Amino acid sequence: MKLNSKGQVTIPAQLRAELDLREGDEVDVVLKDGDLIIVTSSAQxxxxxxxxxxxxxxxxxxxxxxxxxxxxxxx
Known part of the structure; x- marks a missing residue:
């Protein structure tokens, strides 16, 4: 994946389908042991x-x- 000029990345369609992520779903990006991890938002x-x-x-x-x-x- 490539980071664009706005700091955004695109989650590949196959992963979105596997995780049942859809437009408008909220995710959080967390830092764990030096890695960025995308997780579904617990507040949603x-x-x-x-x-x-x-x-x-x-x-x-x-x-x-x-x-x-x-x-x-x-x-």
């Missing part, structure tokens, strides 16, 4: 948590929880 919520946070409060407020569950089950 999981994708599941991000989805729940985005969806929270978007359901039709006129439906009860039981009615919403029935819709998701196809009842």
């Amino acid at each position: 919520p999981t994708r599941g948590r991000q989805l729940v946070d985005r969806m929270r409060g978007r359901a039709d407020a006129g439906l009860t929880t039981d009615e919403l569950m029935a819709l998701t089950r196809g009842e």
